[in-house]
Amino acid sequence: MSYTQWFEEHANKHKVIVSKLQKQNYTKEQIIEYFDFDSMVENEPEFCPLYVDNKKCHDMESLNCYLCACPNFRFDDAGIKKVGENTQYSFCGIESKDGSQGVYGDKIHQDCSKCGVPHHTAYVEKNFDLDWKVAMKKCKL
Structure with a gap:
C-alpha cells in the first residue's frame, strides 16, 4: 500500500x-x-490492525491515537531524492533524535517506531483539528 493510499x-x-x-x-x-489507546481498543477495534492484539505502535504508557501518523512525517510516493543507488520516500520534518532512516532493499523510509511525539495528549491538543487531513497537511510533499 502506498503512503497516499x-x-x-x-x-x-x-x-x-x-x-x-x-x-x-x-x-x-x-x-x-476518546482517542486514548484503551478507549479505541474497546470502542473502535477496526480503526487499527494492532488493536486486535491490544498492541501499541509505540512503547508508551499513555498513548493517544488521535493523530495516529505524525504531522512531522513527510512523504512522496514518487520518491524524494536519490541517495546513492537508493531512493528516499519519507523523512522526519523535525529530524527527531528518536527517529531514523531505514533502508529496505533500494528504498529508504523514515522509521518512527522509537518516537512517540504525536501520541502525547499535550501534542495532540496543540496540533488538534477536527479534520485529520488539515492537521496532517504538511505530510504529503
Whole structure:
C-alpha cells in the first residue's frame, strides 16, 4: 500500500469517528480523550490492525491515537531524492533524535517506531483539528 493510499483511507476512518462524536456533542477535550489507546481498543477495534492484539505502535504508557501518523512525517510516493543507488520516500520534518532512516532493499523510509511525539495528549491538543487531513497537511510533499 502506498503512503497516499494509507493516508486517504485513514483520513476517511478518522472522519467517521469524529463525525459520530460531534453528533453526540463531544467537546474537543472529550474527542481527544476518546482517542486514548484503551478507549479505541474497546470502542473502535477496526480503526487499527494492532488493536486486535491490544498492541501499541509505540512503547508508551499513555498513548493517544488521535493523530495516529505524525504531522512531522513527510512523504512522496514518487520518491524524494536519490541517495546513492537508493531512493528516499519519507523523512522526519523535525529530524527527531528518536527517529531514523531505514533502508529496505533500494528504498529508504523514515522509521518512527522509537518516537512517540504525536501520541502525547499535550501534542495532540496543540496540533488538534477536527479534520485529520488539515492537521496532517504538511505530510504529503
